[in-house]
């Protein structure tokens with residue numbers, strides 16, 4: 001538990017607010033926590049920061065800024081941030097979520113694509129040893145490599161190897177890409193907390209074959225993580241308000257030893273993607289460029305399914321069994 005033992009300095013931050021630094025006791029070490037603005041000022045400061053830069057939110061970058069600091073605090077709580085945690089934030093924008101992370105005592109690596117916002121957040125948090133700002137497009141940024149190096153630099157070769165967390169009020173247009181990019185990185189990240197379009201949030205956590213939008217990404221999510229829908233966020237909490245409400249989702253990432261046992265992850269997902277290419281087609285047809293229809297029929301019946309099975313009828317475990325049966329020469 002972080003115990004604030006004294007205010008040590010006070011500084012002005014863009015947007016007219018005052019921030020302060022304090023000293024916290026965090027387990028074995030004392031830690032300086034900086035740049036905390038008063039909670040009720042979050043919306044006002046976001047507006048002022050944008051105005052001071054004459055900044056109009058850029059639609060093509062999905063810039064919908066959070067005005068309700070309680071949402072930021074709830075996201076930080078959902079990520080179970082502890083003082084000293086290393087956190088990757090995607091798209092910090094004006095820094096309202098960054099501020100909540102700083103307040104929780106995290107060290108933050110914030111990747112922002114918009115140079116204007118990167119400059120604004122550098123001005124706001126550059127003085128603070130807790131925040132490193134990187135002006136890059138996240139989808140082209142080598143997240144695993146950079147974060148592994150950052151973990152080693154902070155924690156050395158300690159055992160078990162420490163993992164970072166990811167938190168983001170994500171631009172909606174890169175949601176799927178980010179999920180696909182980050183979920184297989186269970187040796188680097190332990191938890192990923194994302195604020196998404198509510199419809200996407202519900203769809204991503206509901207990976208049962210009965211779900212309307214059961215797709216390869218549903219299989220991918222459950223293969224690499226344990227997803228959980230956390231809470232809904234009404235659209236009027238954002239500036240400008242988006243056309244739809246949002247929702248917060250948490251993914252607890254599995255480590256490699258916890259993945260379902262398949263002989264090759266690559267060939268497993270090749271099979272899953274091929275299966276759904278022919279959605280509503282029987283698997284014996286959609287998989288015929290990988291396995292003969294006879295082999296698929298025989299594998300399906302040997303794992304207790306009908307030889308007419310279609311991809312939307314199979315659970316993750318059944319896909320795993322199908323893959324392993326089809327790829328084990330002795331069982332066919």
Ligand SMILES: C[S@@+](CC[C@H](N)C(=O)[O-])C[C@H]1O[C@@H](n2cnc3c(N)ncnc32)[C@H](O)[C@@H]1O
Pocket residue numbers: 061062063064065066067090091092093094095096097111112113114117136137138139168169170171174
């Ligand atoms: C929905 S806003 C969230 C801003 C801020 N975190 C908040 O909660 O108010 C999304 C942010 O992501 C940034 N962004 C958009 N595409 C990005 C990308 N490919 N890589 C990194 N940042 C991106 C935008 O410039 C914007 O600052």
